[in-house]
Amino acid sequence: MSKPGQPARSVLVPLHLLAFLMAMSLSTSPTPNVSDRGGDIFSSQATQEEQTAKEGAIFFSGFFDLGFASLKSTRASLMRTGESGLTFGLGFGAVVFSYLDFSAGFGLVFLEDRDPFSQLTTGGEATSSVSIGIYYAQVGFQLPVPFRNKRGDFPVWVGGKLGLMGTGASRDISNCADCYVEKLKFSGGAYLKPEFKLKIGHRVWIGAAYTFFSSKADFLNMFGVTLSGNFN
Numbered sequence: 001m002s003k004p005g006q007p008a009r010s011v012l013v014p015l016h017l018l019a020f021l022m023a024m025s026l027s028t029s030p031t032p033n034v035s036d037r038g039g040d041i042f043s044s045q046a047t048q049e050e051q052t053a054k055e056g057a058i059f060f061s062g063f064f065d066l067g068f069a070s071l072k073s074t075r076a077s078l079m080r081t082g083e084s085g086l087t088f089g090l091g092f093g094a095v096v097f098s099y100l101d102f103s104a105g106f107g108l109v110f111l112e113d114r115d116p117f118s119q120l121t122t123g124g125e126a127t128s129s130v131s132i133g134i135y136y137a138q139v140g141f142q143l144p145v146p147f148r149n150k151r152g153d154f155p156v157w158v159g160g161k162l163g164l165m166g167t168g169a170s171r172d173i174s175n176c177a178d179c180y181v182e183k184l185k186f187s188g189g190a191y192l193k194p195e196f197k198l199k200i201g202h203r204v205w206i207g208a209a210y211t212f213f214s215s216k217a218d219f220l221n222m223f224g225v226t227l228s229g230n231f232n
Contacts, residue, residue: 016133055203059095060231067224069109071186075218079184081130081167082112087224097118101142101159106135119179126173132186138163138193155199161209165190165217189217195226204232 009110020120076083091105116128140161144154165188173179195209204227211222 003232022125033161036040057232059098060092061095061228062092062231063090063103063105063226063228065089065091065107065224065226066103067222070220071111073219074216075186076111079130079186080113080115081184082114085109085111087134087222089224092230099141099143101140101161102138102139103161104135106133108133115171117171117180117182118171119176121173121176121179126176126179128171128173128182130169130171130184132167132169132184134165134167134188136163136165136188140193142197149199152197156196157199158194158196160195161193163193164211165189165191165219179210187216190214191217191219197228205229 062089065087066089068084069087070084071081073083087107087109089105089107091103093101093103106163111130111132113128113130117128118125120126138161140159142157142159145156145158147154147156149155167186167188169184169186171182171184191211191213193209193211195207197205197207199205207226209222209224209226211219211224213219213221
């Protein structure tokens with residue numbers, strides 16, 4: 001029997017057990033929201049660091065362009081060709097730190113032949129045509145328009161390039177090894193090319209550019225549309 005005023009043992013034991021279980025429950029419960037917010041912060045920092053590293057990389061690309069070229073009328077008249085024609089080209093480049101753009105390429109300008117000749121070939125009689133081979137190297141910069149898409153990318157970029165273009169032209173019959181060839185003279189030279197690009201996929205860009213040539217060149221200007229893709 002317990003003395004009056006002293007709690008019974010049968011009551012003390014359950015109370016001690018209940019206190020122990022409550023202490024264990026509190027020690028094992030997760031800390032509310034603090035760690036989650038910390039995880040979000042660390043995740044955001046990691047994403048920013050990854051983006052910074054990505055922007056500091058060198059990206060290699062290849063491109064295809066299609067356009068239109070205009071020549072000085074005096075040179076076209078002297079060479080007996082049209083004053084404008086379609087252009088086609090291929091090239092490759094590298095973008096450093098997301099802003100510096102280096103590239104080189106080659107292509108053809110197809111002109112009207114205003115003094116054609118004909119020659120008999122194994123495939124029958126064929127008529128000449130005029131084309132200008134072009135090759136160039138250029139360097140420039142590009143900057144993003146301050147607008148981000150849903151992926152967090154800058155989809156629109158603007159910039160410009162300075163370049164130097166060489167040429168080699170002829171009046172000849174295509175796909176004929178032994179036919180007559182007349183060499184023509186069209187001078188290339190330095191040029192300035194403002195342009196813009198639009199990102200249409202993870203690694204795919206479409207762009208447009210207008211090229212101004214120096215006064216020493218026989219070309220007046222070029223306008224072209226470019227489709228390009230990053231290799232990495």
